[in-house]
Amino acid sequence: MKYNFDEIVNRENTASVKYDLRNEIFGSSDVIPMWVADMDFKTPDFIIKAIKERANHELFGYSFRPESYFTSIVNWLKRRHQWNVDMEWISFSPGIVPAVNMAILAYTNQGDKIIIQPPVYFPFFSAIENNNRALVENPLSLKNNRYHFDFDDLSDKLKDAKLLILSNPHNPGGSVWTREELKRLGEMCIENNVIILSDEIHADLVFKEYKFTALASISDEIANNTVTFIAPSKTFNMAALATSSVIASNKDLKEKYDKVLDTIHVGLGNVFGTVASEAAYNFGDEWLDQLMDYLSGNLDLIQDFIDKRISGINMIRPEGTYLVWLDCSAINLNGKDIKEFIIHDAGLGFNDGKMFGTGGEGFVRMNIACPRETIKEALIKLEKALSKL
Ligand SMILES: Cc1ncc(COP(=O)(O)O)c(C=O)c1O
Numbered sequence: 297m298k299y300n301f302d303e304i305v306n307r308e309n310t311a312s313v314k315y316d317l318r319n320e321i322f323g324s325s326d327v328i329p330m331w332v333a334d335m336d337f338k339t340p341d342f343i344i345k346a347i348k349e350r351a352n353h354e355l356f357g358y359s360f361r362p363e364s365y366f367t368s369i370v371n372w373l374k375r376r377h378q379w380n381v382d383m384e385w386i387s388f389s390p391g392i393v394p395a396v397n398m399a400i401l402a403y404t405n406q407g408d409k410i411i412i413q414p415p416v417y418f419p420f421f422s423a424i425e426n427n428n429r430a431l432v433e434n435p436l437s438l439k440n441n442r443y444h445f446d447f448d449d450l451s452d453k454l455k456d457a458k459l460l461i462l463s464n465p466h467n468p469g470g471s472v473w474t475r476e477e478l479k480r481l482g483e484m485c486i487e488n489n490v491i492i493l494s495d496e497i498h499a500d501l502v503f504k505e506y507k508f509t510a511l512a513s514i515s516d517e518i519a520n521n522t523v524t525f526i527a528p529s530k531t532f533n534m535a536a537l538a539t540s541s542v543i544a545s546n547k548d549l550k551e552k553y554d555k556v557l558d559t560i561h562v563g564l565g566n567v568f569g570t571v572a573s574e575a576a577y578n579f580g581d582e583w584l585d586q587l588m589d590y591l592s593g594n595l596d597l598i599q600d601f602i603d604k605r606i607s608g609i610n611m612i613r614p615e616g617t618y619l620v621w622l623d624c625s626a627i628n629l630n631g632k633d634i635k636e637f638i639i640h641d642a643g644l645g646f647n648d649g650k651m652f653g654t655g656g657e658g659f660v661r662m663n664i665a666c667p668r669e670t671i672k673e674a675l676i677k678l679e680k681a682l683s684k685l
Pocket residue numbers: 333390391392393394417463467495497527529535540
């Protein structure tokens with residue numbers, strides 16, 4: 297491997313949400329932080345180089361995103377995901393969560409029904425509730441250790457909804473939705489005039505055995521009814537550079553989104569995000585392929601450790617994302633809360649599954665984007681805490 301993912305980088309005292317807010321989040325700084333979805337690996341060298349080169353100019357007045365920025369996105373989507381996008385379809389957002397919120401404002405009115413598929417990324421709930429829209433749940437079903445859409449339930453719920461927010465691939469369940477699953481979902485939404493917001497922030501983080509499908513790449517009809525969100529932030533560990541894209545081939549949908557973006561006036565972005573994104577998409581293939589191999593090794597280690605040394609925990613092995621959803625419902629906690637056990641007994645900063653809504657009870661989410669040594673340390677802590685129950 298050209299890149300060293302074993303390197304331990306000290307992130308403390310860098311205003312890191314994951315490390316420096318442990319006390320606020322877990323009530324203790326003495327936990328291994330494996331929660332918020334960023335990585336403990338250095339942002340790749342070709343991105344750092346681009347940022348440094350821009351910084352060397354020593355002048356940071358207003359800037360816009362040049363054509364080369366858009367070309368890098370278009371080429372990446374074609375090369376990595378066989379999705380043909382026209383650069384005219386691409387808008388900006390500082391992040392995916394702001395983009396979801398802006399899209400809700402653009403396409404719905406107060407009281408309108410918006411469907412989500414729990415257990416799911418928790419800011420989807422707040423985006424709906426904070427904007428006074430009505431939240432409708434279409435819970436996923438867990439079969440054979442994989443999450444699936446519940447189409448029967450969905451067909452009912454779609455009848456009077458306006459919008460569906462999809463996590464593709466799925467956080468926290470790790471399903472990389474297949475072309476067939478997405479086609480059916482897309483067609484059902486068209487039949488019912490329900491626009492889909494497809495959050496594809498984890499699109500690049502798919503394990504070799506699986507194939508990511510961009511929802512809007514399936515057909516022109518589905519593209520016409522879809523607004524897609526992508527970003528280099530998760531893929532290349534650059535969330536703090538606040539640069540993401542919103543893609544809509546449907547002119548009307550794009551114009552409506554852009555109107556909200558213009559009104560709020562956050563469309564300029566920041567110049568370091570622009571050059572970093574361009575470098576990521578132009579030069580990131582090899583680094584990303586090696587990252588996925590390394591993460592796959594982390595998954596193997598966890599599976600092996602659980603099989604041999606831990607009982608009561610089942611890993612839903614993710615097909616994509618670096619987030620591992622662990623079913624802890626079979627542990628006999630003697631009346632203890634799973635959150636309390638994980639944080640206080642095991643000393644681990646995982647997310648409590650309850651945060652992800654219906655179906656999340658009894659689960660925890662573990663972020664495995666860290667050196668293997670950290671994973672080993674965490675698993676040993678977990679084993680020790682279980683043995684003391
Ligand atoms: C599905 C999903 N969407 C969005 C985000 C965050 O997006 P952003 O930081 O760009 O707002 C995350 C981060 O974990 C996520 O998992």
